[in-house]
Amino acid sequence: MEILVFVKRVPATDSKIKVGSDGKQIDPTGVEFVLNPNDEFAVEEALKTKEKFGGTVTVLSVGSSDAQKELRTCLAMGADKAILLEADTSTADASAIAQVLAGKTKELGAQVVFCGKQAVDGDDAQVGPRVATRLAWACATDVNALELEGDAFVATRDIEGGKEKIEGKLPAIFTCQKGLNEPRYPNLKGIMAAKKKPLEQVAATLQASALTTAAVTPPPERPAPAILGEGADAVSVLIDKLKNEAKVI
Numbered sequence: 001m002e003i004l005v006f007v008k009r010v011p012a013t014d015s016k017i018k019v020g021s022d023g024k025q026i027d028p029t030g031v032e033f034v035l036n037p038n039d040e041f042a043v044e045e046a047l048k049t050k051e052k053f054g055g056t057v058t059v060l061s062v063g064s065s066d067a068q069k070e071l072r073t074c075l076a077m078g079a080d081k082a083i084l085l086e087a088d089t090s091t092a093d094a095s096a097i098a099q100v101l102a103g104k105t106k107e108l109g110a111q112v113v114f115c116g117k118q119a120v121d122g123d124d125a126q127v128g129p130r131v132a133t134r135l136a137w138a139c140a141t142d143v144n145a146l147e148l149e150g151d152a153f154v155a156t157r158d159i160e161g162g163k164e165k166i167e168g169k170l171p172a173i174f175t176c177q178k179g180l181n182e183p184r185y186p187n188l189k190g191i192m193a194a195k196k197k198p199l200e201q202v203a204a205t206l207q208a209s210a211l212t213t214a215a216v217t218p219p220p221e222r223p224a225p226a227i228l229g230e231g232a233d234a235v236s237v238l239i240d241k242l243k244n245e246a247k248v249i
Contacts, residue, residue, distance in 0.1 A: 009063055038116025043183065062204060
Protein backbone atom coordinates (compact mmCIF):
# COMPACT_ATOMS: atom_id res chain seq x y z
CA MET A 1 0.00 0.00 0.00
CA GLU A 2 1.33 3.41 -0.97
CA ILE A 3 0.58 5.79 1.91
CA LEU A 4 1.10 9.54 1.59
CA VAL A 5 1.22 12.24 4.24
CA PHE A 6 0.92 15.92 3.39
CA VAL A 7 2.95 18.04 5.81
CA LYS A 8 3.75 21.73 6.16
CA ARG A 9 6.44 23.88 7.73
CA VAL A 10 4.81 26.52 9.94
CA PRO A 11 5.82 29.08 12.58
CA ALA A 12 5.82 27.64 16.10
CA THR A 13 2.65 28.65 17.93
CA ASP A 14 4.64 30.33 20.71
CA SER A 15 6.64 32.50 18.29
CA LYS A 16 6.34 36.26 18.51
CA ILE A 17 4.94 37.20 15.11
CA LYS A 18 5.63 40.54 13.45
CA VAL A 19 4.14 41.88 10.24
CA GLY A 20 6.62 42.17 7.37
CA SER A 21 7.58 45.40 5.66
CA ASP A 22 5.16 44.76 2.78
CA GLY A 23 2.20 44.59 5.19
CA LYS A 24 1.01 41.35 3.59
CA GLN A 25 3.24 38.66 5.13
CA ILE A 26 4.90 37.92 8.44
CA ASP A 27 8.51 38.84 9.09
CA PRO A 28 10.35 35.50 9.47
CA THR A 29 13.29 37.07 11.32
CA GLY A 30 13.78 35.27 14.62
CA VAL A 31 10.74 33.01 14.10
CA GLU A 32 11.12 29.31 14.87
CA PHE A 33 9.58 27.02 12.26
CA VAL A 34 8.33 23.51 13.03
CA LEU A 35 6.27 20.67 11.64
CA ASN A 36 2.60 21.67 11.70
CA PRO A 37 1.27 20.16 14.98
CA ASN A 38 -1.81 18.60 13.36
CA ASP A 39 0.43 16.91 10.79
CA GLU A 40 2.09 14.94 13.59
CA PHE A 41 -1.17 13.02 14.03
CA ALA A 42 -1.26 12.37 10.29
CA VAL A 43 2.30 10.99 10.26
CA GLU A 44 1.55 8.75 13.23
CA GLU A 45 -1.63 7.38 11.64
CA ALA A 46 0.28 6.67 8.42
CA LEU A 47 2.93 4.75 10.36
CA LYS A 48 0.27 2.75 12.21
CA THR A 49 -1.41 1.94 8.91
CA LYS A 50 1.88 0.71 7.46
CA GLU A 51 2.54 -1.42 10.55
CA LYS A 52 -0.87 -3.07 10.13
CA PHE A 53 -1.11 -3.46 6.36
CA GLY A 54 2.45 -3.04 5.09
CA GLY A 55 3.51 -0.67 2.34
CA THR A 56 5.50 2.54 2.17
CA VAL A 57 5.00 5.87 3.91
CA THR A 58 6.00 8.94 1.91
CA VAL A 59 5.79 12.45 3.33
CA LEU A 60 5.12 15.20 0.83
CA SER A 61 5.45 18.95 1.26
CA VAL A 62 5.26 22.06 -0.89
CA GLY A 63 7.55 24.94 0.00
CA SER A 64 11.09 26.24 0.18
CA SER A 65 14.23 24.14 0.68
CA ASP A 66 14.08 25.09 4.38
CA ALA A 67 11.29 22.50 4.77
CA GLN A 68 13.92 19.74 4.60
CA LYS A 69 14.26 20.02 8.38
CA GLU A 70 10.59 19.20 8.99
CA LEU A 71 10.70 16.38 6.42
CA ARG A 72 13.71 14.89 8.20
CA THR A 73 11.69 14.98 11.41
CA CYS A 74 9.03 12.86 9.70
CA LEU A 75 11.69 10.45 8.45
CA ALA A 76 13.06 10.18 11.99
CA MET A 77 9.58 9.30 13.22
CA GLY A 78 9.58 6.33 10.81
CA ALA A 79 8.49 7.49 7.35
CA ASP A 80 10.32 5.73 4.50
CA LYS A 81 10.96 8.64 2.17
CA ALA A 82 10.19 12.30 1.64
CA ILE A 83 9.49 14.51 -1.34
CA LEU A 84 9.78 18.29 -1.32
CA LEU A 85 8.01 20.10 -4.14
CA GLU A 86 10.05 23.28 -4.16
CA ALA A 87 8.10 26.43 -4.87
CA ASP A 88 7.55 29.92 -3.52
CA THR A 89 4.37 29.50 -1.47
CA SER A 90 4.42 32.96 0.14
CA THR A 91 1.42 34.10 -1.93
CA ALA A 92 -0.07 30.68 -2.79
CA ASP A 93 -3.64 29.88 -1.81
CA ALA A 94 -5.07 26.44 -0.92
CA SER A 95 -6.22 25.81 -4.48
CA ALA A 96 -2.70 26.29 -5.88
CA ILE A 97 -1.18 24.01 -3.24
CA ALA A 98 -3.87 21.36 -3.79
CA GLN A 99 -3.24 21.38 -7.53
CA VAL A 100 0.42 20.29 -7.23
CA LEU A 101 -0.28 17.85 -4.39
CA ALA A 102 -3.06 16.17 -6.36
CA GLY A 103 -0.80 15.79 -9.37
CA LYS A 104 1.99 14.19 -7.34
CA THR A 105 -0.47 11.94 -5.47
CA LYS A 106 -1.78 10.62 -8.76
CA GLU A 107 1.74 10.14 -10.09
CA LEU A 108 2.79 8.12 -7.03
CA GLY A 109 -0.28 5.87 -7.20
CA ALA A 110 -1.22 6.30 -3.55
CA GLN A 111 -4.23 4.53 -2.05
CA VAL A 112 -4.57 6.59 1.11
CA VAL A 113 -3.50 10.09 2.16
CA PHE A 114 -3.29 11.56 5.64
CA CYS A 115 -2.86 15.23 6.52
CA GLY A 116 -3.51 17.52 9.48
CA LYS A 117 -7.01 18.92 9.80
CA GLN A 118 -5.54 22.39 9.22
CA ALA A 119 -2.25 24.27 9.33
CA VAL A 120 -1.81 26.56 12.31
CA ASP A 121 -0.67 29.46 10.13
CA GLY A 122 -3.37 29.72 7.45
CA ASP A 123 -6.07 27.85 9.42
CA ASP A 124 -8.24 27.41 6.31
CA ALA A 125 -8.54 23.57 6.47
CA GLN A 126 -8.97 23.42 2.68
CA VAL A 127 -6.03 21.50 1.21
CA GLY A 128 -7.15 17.95 2.06
CA PRO A 129 -10.72 18.33 0.76
CA ARG A 130 -9.51 20.22 -2.34
CA VAL A 131 -7.07 17.43 -3.24
CA ALA A 132 -9.81 14.83 -2.74
CA THR A 133 -12.12 16.80 -5.01
CA ARG A 134 -9.48 17.03 -7.75
CA LEU A 135 -8.87 13.28 -7.56
CA ALA A 136 -12.57 12.37 -7.10
CA TRP A 137 -11.63 10.48 -3.91
CA ALA A 138 -13.54 9.97 -0.70
CA CYS A 139 -12.63 12.42 2.07
CA ALA A 140 -13.25 12.40 5.82
CA THR A 141 -12.25 15.52 7.76
CA ASP A 142 -11.43 16.16 11.43
CA VAL A 143 -11.03 12.43 12.05
CA ASN A 144 -10.35 11.31 15.63
CA ALA A 145 -10.94 7.55 15.12
CA LEU A 146 -10.32 5.44 12.03
CA GLU A 147 -10.81 1.80 11.10
CA LEU A 148 -9.44 0.35 7.87
CA GLU A 149 -10.36 -3.10 6.60
CA GLY A 150 -9.35 -4.02 3.08
CA ASP A 151 -10.51 -1.16 0.87
CA ALA A 152 -13.22 -0.05 3.30
CA PHE A 153 -13.00 2.54 6.07
CA VAL A 154 -15.04 3.83 8.97
CA ALA A 155 -14.01 7.28 10.18
CA THR A 156 -15.37 8.98 13.29
CA ARG A 157 -15.38 12.67 14.13
CA ASP A 158 -16.96 14.88 16.75
CA ILE A 159 -19.98 16.98 15.88
CA GLU A 160 -22.05 19.26 18.07
CA GLY A 161 -23.79 17.10 20.63
CA GLY A 162 -22.36 13.77 19.49
CA LYS A 163 -20.19 11.81 17.08
CA GLU A 164 -20.52 11.17 13.35
CA LYS A 165 -19.39 7.98 11.59
CA ILE A 166 -18.47 8.06 7.91
CA GLU A 167 -18.16 4.88 5.86
CA GLY A 168 -16.50 4.70 2.47
CA LYS A 169 -14.01 3.03 0.16
CA LEU A 170 -10.39 3.69 -0.61
CA PRO A 171 -8.72 5.61 -2.15
CA ALA A 172 -9.43 8.32 0.39
CA ILE A 173 -7.99 11.34 2.17
CA PHE A 174 -8.25 11.73 5.93
CA THR A 175 -7.58 14.99 7.78
CA CYS A 176 -6.40 14.21 11.30
CA GLN A 177 -6.74 15.92 14.63
CA LYS A 178 -5.88 15.51 18.31
CA GLY A 179 -7.41 12.39 19.83
CA LEU A 180 -6.78 10.16 16.81
CA ASN A 181 -3.49 8.89 18.25
CA GLU A 182 -0.44 9.82 20.29
CA PRO A 183 2.41 10.81 17.93
CA ARG A 184 5.69 9.05 18.60
CA TYR A 185 8.86 11.01 19.27
CA PRO A 186 11.89 10.49 17.05
CA ASN A 187 14.50 8.50 18.99
CA LEU A 188 18.26 8.57 18.44
CA LYS A 189 18.14 5.52 16.18
CA GLY A 190 15.40 7.12 14.07
CA ILE A 191 17.28 10.42 13.83
CA MET A 192 20.43 8.68 12.63
CA ALA A 193 18.48 6.54 10.15
CA ALA A 194 16.70 9.62 8.78
CA LYS A 195 20.01 10.98 7.49
CA LYS A 196 20.26 8.05 5.07
CA LYS A 197 16.64 7.95 3.93
CA PRO A 198 15.80 9.46 0.52
CA LEU A 199 14.61 13.05 0.41
CA GLU A 200 13.77 14.04 -3.14
CA GLN A 201 13.60 17.70 -4.13
CA VAL A 202 11.59 18.56 -7.24
CA ALA A 203 10.88 21.99 -8.65
CA ALA A 204 7.15 22.66 -8.77
CA THR A 205 5.14 25.25 -10.65
CA LEU A 206 2.12 26.66 -8.85
CA GLN A 207 -0.94 27.91 -10.66
CA ALA A 208 -1.94 31.53 -10.16
CA SER A 209 -3.73 31.99 -6.86
CA ALA A 210 -7.35 33.09 -6.96
CA LEU A 211 -7.07 34.49 -3.44
CA THR A 212 -4.78 37.38 -2.58
CA THR A 213 -3.87 38.84 0.79
CA ALA A 214 -4.80 42.50 0.97
CA ALA A 215 -3.17 43.18 4.33
CA VAL A 216 -1.92 41.54 7.51
CA THR A 217 -2.39 43.51 10.71
CA PRO A 218 -1.59 42.62 14.32
CA PRO A 219 -4.43 42.48 16.84
CA PRO A 220 -5.09 45.69 18.77
CA GLU A 221 -3.03 46.15 21.89
CA ARG A 222 -4.75 45.33 25.13
CA PRO A 223 -5.68 48.38 27.18
CA ALA A 224 -3.68 49.05 30.32
CA PRO A 225 -5.21 47.49 33.44
CA ALA A 226 -7.20 49.77 35.74
CA ILE A 227 -7.13 49.71 39.53
CA LEU A 228 -10.76 49.90 40.70
CA GLY A 229 -10.11 50.26 44.38
CA GLU A 230 -9.17 48.17 47.37
CA GLY A 231 -11.00 45.60 49.44
CA ALA A 232 -14.79 45.38 49.53
CA ASP A 233 -15.20 48.89 48.11
CA ALA A 234 -13.88 47.69 44.74
CA VAL A 235 -16.54 44.99 44.34
CA SER A 236 -19.43 47.32 43.54
CA VAL A 237 -17.28 49.27 41.08
CA LEU A 238 -16.26 46.04 39.34
CA ILE A 239 -19.86 44.83 39.07
CA ASP A 240 -20.94 48.18 37.62
CA LYS A 241 -18.24 48.05 34.95
CA LEU A 242 -19.03 44.43 34.06
CA LYS A 243 -22.68 45.33 33.65
CA ASN A 244 -22.52 48.70 31.93
CA GLU A 245 -19.18 48.77 30.13
CA ALA A 246 -18.19 45.19 29.35
CA LYS A 247 -21.86 44.08 29.33
CA VAL A 248 -20.96 40.53 30.30
CA ILE A 249 -23.41 40.21 33.19
